[in-house]
Amino acid sequence: MTKKSADGTRRELIERIRTEGVEAAYGAALDVCRDKKAPAPARATAATTIFRVAGYMSAAAEEPDKPPHEMTAAELQAFIRAGEARIADLQAVTEEQVDEAGPQTGIYA
Known part of the structure; x- marks a missing residue:
């Protein structure tokens, strides 16, 4: 039987x-x-973790590879579509959270 080193085990x-x-x-x-x-x-929290690990929540993910004034029309359209999709995803998650919370009581309900 051979004994493993601490480094090997690590x-x-x-x-x-x-x-x-x-x-x-x-x-x-x-x-x-x-x-x-x-x-x-x-x-x-689970969704945020997945987004963060995938790189969607980093500063680099939020900024386009090049500024809009340097983009072609096709690049601008793709950038806009990606932003609209991201907004729709965030709105869907928010609506699900509100639906799950049920009726609210209080001043803002």
């Missing part, structure tokens, strides 16, 4: 985390996002 563990762990974490986050019975804050 490397193997990191490899498992980067493969099995990431897949399990993504699956769990996606399950929470899809679970209509999950609390709205849990679903929003």
